[in-house]
Amino acid sequence: MPYMMMTLDGIETLARDCLIGAGASETAAASVARSTRMAERDGVRSHGLMYVPIYAEHVQCGKVNGNATPLVEQPKPGAVRVDAGSGFAHPAIDAGFDAFAGAARDNGIGVMTVFNSYNCGVLGHHAERIAEAGLLGLCFTNAPASIAPIGGSKPVIGTNPFALGVPGGDGPVFVIDQSASAIAKSEIMLRNREGEAIEPGWALDAEGNETLDAAEALKGSMVPSGGAKGFGAGLMVEIFAACLSGAVLGKDASPFSGTVGGPPNTGQCFIAVEPDALSGGGFGERVSALAAAITDQDGARLPGSRRVGARAKTAGEIAVDGGLIERIRAFV
Structure with missing residues (x-):
């Protein structure tokens, strides 16, 4: 068409x-x-x-409660917790954001966890939102298991991205957004829908062999970025996004695709830091110098x-x- x-x-x-x-x-x-x-x-x-x-x-x-009303609580001055009610992550994050950002400004650091949640879209956009508020933002979200541990064959963690939003005087200086896998699973889903082959090093089939077939990849396991280091990064995300938030572990969550299973009830964790409080006012200058050291090189670019x-x-x-x-x- x-x-x-x-x-x-x-x-x-x-x-x-x-x-x-x-x-x-x-x-x-x-x-x-x-x-x-x-x-x-x-x-x-x-x-x-x-x-x-x-x-x-x-x-x-019913995999997502489209009419859920997020419940926001603040058990500690610097801690905000949001129950997404098995609904979309986006409105749950919106519901807690002002209290979360306020906690960071009042205390120097604030943390918001979201549980009984769902896919939150592009994680980097949430990190960018924190940076637009003048705060250093670190974000985590877990996902249904699709990556097996090194040496193993059964997926334990999801693609589990983390993102960092770095604030500057005129808005975010840069945003890092990367997953534990070599590529986002949604990219393989897109290739499968369009009948296109995937790239080498992206995924394994159900027998643990490398595959370029998107359909076979979806039956198998994603390849962690950087091998053991990528799996370790994904495990770190699982600790923040699932264990710290009280959400369902990726290994127990229903898939984000298809209609099998009930709500995945995965989670997110967001950390915001008021940069001047900890840097003595020198954060902006150092970030600018760091960014310039990258952009001043021909062919180099910021994340x-x-x-x-x-x-x-x-x-x-x-x-x-x-x-x-x-x-x-x-x-x-």
């Missing part, structure tokens, strides 16, 4: 209407639609409109710069697969 041109406003409206049509509340739908818009804006197609029909299907089958660069290209209209638009509109 031919591609159709859509504006970012149109993409956000389509995503919101689809989720409301599937049975989600206006608040939840609007929050997830904003996330969809940002993913498409940054060229992260695997977390954009492609995921919207999956979200809608999960609302309808996240490709996403920022994509924003200029998507300021007008974006080409969207017509078949995908039809699948989304079927829920409206």
